Amino acid sequence: MMKKIIKKVTKIFTSNPPQVAHVNLSGVIGAGSKFEKGLNYDNVLPLIENAFKVDNLKAVAISINSPGGSPVQSELICNLIREFAD
DSSP: OHHHHHHHHHHHHHSOOOEEEEEEEESOBSSBOSSSBOBOHHHHHHHHHHHTTOTTEEEEEEEEEOOOBOHHHHHHHHHHHHHHHO
16 A cells, blocks of 8 residues: 555656746837837747747746737737747
8 A cells, every 4th residue: 555655656756747838028019119129029939939848838828018019010929829839
């Protein structure tokens, strides 16, 4: 009986648990301003790409803090995320 319990506990602690990646995006969507770089397809791509490369990935959490911006860039970023999610 004790051997079964030890085996079960060992399996729980030695197996790879599912991972959740987190991407934090902050700023105006689009070109931005002189003082702050905006969020656009080109600078979000490597962040999203790296998030989806995590081993044993179960989910990707994306936090976006933006006052708004370009609807075109918003759609490009949205499509990028959906492409990687598929």
